[in-house]
Amino acid sequence: MQETKEIHALFTLIDDPDEEVYSTISERIVGYGKGIIPNLEHLWENTPSEDVQSRIEMIIHRLHFTDLTTDFTEWRESAYHDLLFGALLVSKFQYPELQTTPVIQEIEKIRRNVWLELNSFLTPLEQANVLSSILYNYYNLKGGEINYEKSDEFFLHKVLESKKGNAISNALIYQVLCDQLEINARIINIPKQCIIAFYHSDYDPALYPGHPQDKIHFFVDGTSGQAFSHADIENYFKRISVPPVASYFKPVSHKRLIQLLLEELSKCFDSPTNAYKHAELLQLASLLDE
Structure with missing residues (x-):
């Protein structure tokens, strides 16, 4: 995903010590969908802080989980549950x-x-x-x-x-x-x-x-x-x-x-x-x- 000014701004705030700020930021990032995962992976590779890396990993996990929830819902609604x-x-x-x-x-x-x-x-x-x-x-x-x-x-x-x-x-x-x-x-x-x-x-x-x-x-x-x-x-x-x-x-x-x-x-x-x-x-x- 092309890194817009908003995405760049969100990424710079991932390390914010205020948990409420981080929660808001992570929600906004998750809202972009799984297309933003490569950007997050690139950020993780270039981040020296282990605490920030952990936050990035959690955001990536949430993106995957959101996607998986949709997949399970579709499987539940399918005519034949393979x-x-x-x-x-x-x-x-x-x-x-x-x-x-x-x-x-x-x-x-x-x-x-x-x-x-x-x-x-x-x-x-x-x-x-x-x-x-x-x-x-x-x-x-x-x-x-x-x-x-x-x-x-x-x-x-x-x-x-x-x-x-x-x-x-x-x-x-x-x-x-x-x-x-x-x-x-x-x-x-x-x-x-x-x-x-x-x-x-x-x-x-x-x-x-x-x-x-x-x-x-x-x-x-x-x-x-x-x-x-x-x-x-x-x-x-x-x-x-x-x-x-x-x-x-x-x-x-x-x-x-x-x-x-x-x-x-x-x-x-x-x-x-x-x-x-x-x-x-x-x-x-x-x-x-x-």
Whole structure:
């Protein structure tokens, strides 16, 4: 963006010690939109003061966040809430310059490897075994318990880079592949778990009046790809002393999954210095209320 006299004047006031003045100045700069980011980056490179650099970084973050809020609103209003696109929007919170094309290509490479091994004669369990074998053995994706000290394990592009995710991110990758392969498998809302249910091919949650568990063949742990039977899940509910009500076996919507990802990610930023990121992530999550 061409640096006008007004922009130059605003930039010279970024170091003003009066917080009210700085707040007004930053609001005016943010009002220019993300086109002003290269100017701010140039200013940062030529600023010796670390305090001023920190203020510039915060203004750039606010510009990216404003843009991201618009992207999430558009995703919310879209007819089909593409799960991969939603997860990549979450990644852009921490990595605003993320190029999504390589990530989409990596997912496509995995999808194609799975697709080549599938055929119409395979049972749902055989389909799950093919997908799990390629994702967790051939591709070597690893997973562990959610660790709020490791925020990168929530970002799909970082999970694909390191091949190490957590219960949520691994399950999201698994479901993205199922969606793309037209396998009727979805993440369900079992307490404290990220479990994927493999449904009967004719199951439609909007139309089926009975208990959704009746339409589930089996379950898969999104962290590791391990298959579970109905008895395994029933034993888990007994162990945690929670009744297995129907709502736990209904598929979670894409919108709710991305909201859950944002809510869980926010817990990685609970220190005082990161309190603004915690609040912003919850603000994005609230946009997706159903």
